[in-house]
Amino acid sequence: MTENTILLVDDEAGIRKVLGISLADSGYTVHTAENGAQALRMFKKITPAIVLTDIKMPDMDGIELLRRIKEENPDTEVIMFTGHGDMDLAIKSLKYEATDFVTKPINDDVLEIALKRARERISMRQKLKEYTQNLEKLVEEKAAKLLEAERMAAVGQTITELSHTIKNMADGLKGSIFVLGKGIELDNKKYLLEGWKMAEGNLEKIRNLSLDLLNYGKYADVHFSVCDPNTPAKEVVKLMQSKAKDKGVALKMELHTDLQPFCFDQEAIHRCLLNIVSNALDACSEAKAGGKGKKVVVKTLPAKDWGVEYQVIDNGSGMDEDVTQKIFQSIFSTKGTHGTGIGLMMSKKIVDQHEGIIKVKSKKGKGSTFIVRLPMRIEAGA
Numbered sequence: 474m475t476e477n478t479i480l481l482v483d484d485e486a487g488i489r490k491v492l493g494i495s496l497a498d499s500g501y502t503v504h505t506a507e508n509g510a511q512a513l514r515m516f517k518k519i520t521p522a523i524v525l526t527d528i529k530m531p532d533m534d535g536i537e538l539l540r541r542i543k544e545e546n547p548d549t550e551v552i553m554f555t556g557h558g559d560m561d562l563a564i565k566s567l568k569y570e571a572t573d574f575v576t577k578p579i580n581d582d583v584l585e586i587a588l589k590r591a592r593e594r595i596s597m598r599q600k601l602k603e604y605t606q607n608l609e610k611l612v613e614e615k616a617a618k619l620l621e622a623e624r625m626a627a628v629g630q631t632i633t634e635l636s637h638t639i640k641n642m643a644d645g646l647k648g649s650i651f652v653l654g655k656g657i658e659l660d661n662k663k664y665l666l667e668g669w670k671m672a673e674g675n676l677e678k679i680r681n682l683s684l685d686l687l688n689y690g691k692y693a694d695v696h697f698s699v700c701d702p703n704t705p706a707k708e709v710v711k712l713m714q715s716k717a718k719d720k721g722v723a724l725k726m727e728l729h730t731d732l733q734p735f736c737f738d739q740e741a742i743h744r745c746l747l748n749i750v751s752n753a754l755d756a757c758s759e760a761k762a763g764g765k766g767k768k769v770v771v772k773t774l775p776a777k778d779w780g781v782e783y784q785v786i787d788n789g790s791g792m793d794e795d796v797t798q799k800i801f802q803s804i805f806s807t808k809g810t811h812g813t814g815i816g817l818m819m820s821k822k823i824v825d826q827h828e829g830i831i832k833v834k835s836k837k838g839k840g841s842t843f844i845v846r847l848p849m850r851i852e853a854g855a
């Protein structure tokens with residue numbers, strides 16, 4: 474909208490000329506039209522902020538013009554020129570939200586007052602618009618701050634959990650040093666060996682924790698390339714055989730032979746499955762009967778609308794409802810100093826990056842099935 478532009482509409486050439494000059498003198502850019510149709514055409518072209526129009530004109534009268542202009546742009550200020558005895562028309566124009574009336578013959582001072590009112594309304598509307606925009610911006614900023622606060626709270630919680638884990642490990646180390654000390658003091662080889670073994674175990678845990686943490690930060694990006702979905706499953710089962718044997722658990726795989734290769738991050742999915750299988754083996758050796766009759770099966774399956782479905786099935790300790798709620802969310806572990814609780818958090822992060830799903834079905838004392846589905850992605854890239 475052009476703030477300082479006025480469209481002056483009157484069928485009398487004399488009025489157009491005289492008023493046009495005086496308005497231009499007052500600093501307005503003035504366009505004139507001699508009838509409603511011409512006025513409408515010009516209005517659409519120059520979008521003036523203010524229209525001055527005679528109320529009585531042949532063909533399209535002032536009221537009709539007012540109505541059509543308000544239809545085009547309701548913010549336009551329209552001032553009507555009325556003759557004596559046009560009161561009915563003037564009142565009618567109120568219905569269509571004319572800004573003001575000025576009676577003919579036009580008195581410059583009266584017109585100036587009407588124009589001033591129109592300008593005030595324009596600037597008020599402008600201010601209101603700015604105010605609303607500022608308000609919107611403010612709301613946006615506030616929302617962003619809230620989000621950041623929420624994120625910081627989550628970080629805080631993670632740090633708390635992490636500190637707990639580290640403290641447990643430190644306690645473990647302290648314990649080993651105590652046993653070692655006793656061994657030295659009493660010159661007892663059995664204590665020395667025991668302490669040494671404990672220290673080794675604890676060091677290994679600290680090493681694993683730092684590696685997990687490093688990985689968690691490091692693999693912020695995933696790299697998609699065309700891969701065979703059976704490959705990471707095969708690799709993981711092979712890699713985990715010796716751990717399975719140590720724990721007396723049978724680790725098997727059942728791979729579907731007809732799966733199409735598609736784009737995913739093979740290394741990331743390898744890590745994801747490794748965590749899940751490692752947990753399944755732990756669950757089996759933890760179960761009441763130890764590793765006896767315990768088995769873990771890694772399956773790949775086709776799934777409608779997905780690239781692949783991985784299943785890791787164990788008949789180990791299982792979990793109750795309360796535990797299944799927590800396992801993907803944060804650093805949560807029931808393994809005391811044996812686990813960091815980062816494993817599944819990382820697995821979930823990887824699956825999320827693939828826009829896949831990870832879920833678990835579990836029954837306390839019976840076992841668990843972890844399911845990972847990856848979408849059939851066709852573009853490679855990061």
Ligand SMILES: Nc1ncnc2c1ncn2[C@@H]1O[C@H](COP(=O)(O)OP(=O)(O)OP(=O)(O)O)[C@@H](O)[C@H]1O
Nearest residue numbers: 752753756791800806807808812813814815816817
């Ligand atoms: N197959 C499973 N059967 C029973 N419980 C499981 C199974 N998988 C995971 N859990 C539970 O979920 C918890 C979290 O697993 P997660 O892999 O995140 O951490 P973790 O194994 O304890 O430690 P780590 O960081 O060394 O992997 C485990 O402590 C365990 O209680």
Ligand SMILES: [Mg+2]
Nearest residue numbers: 748752816817
């Ligand atoms: Mg784990």
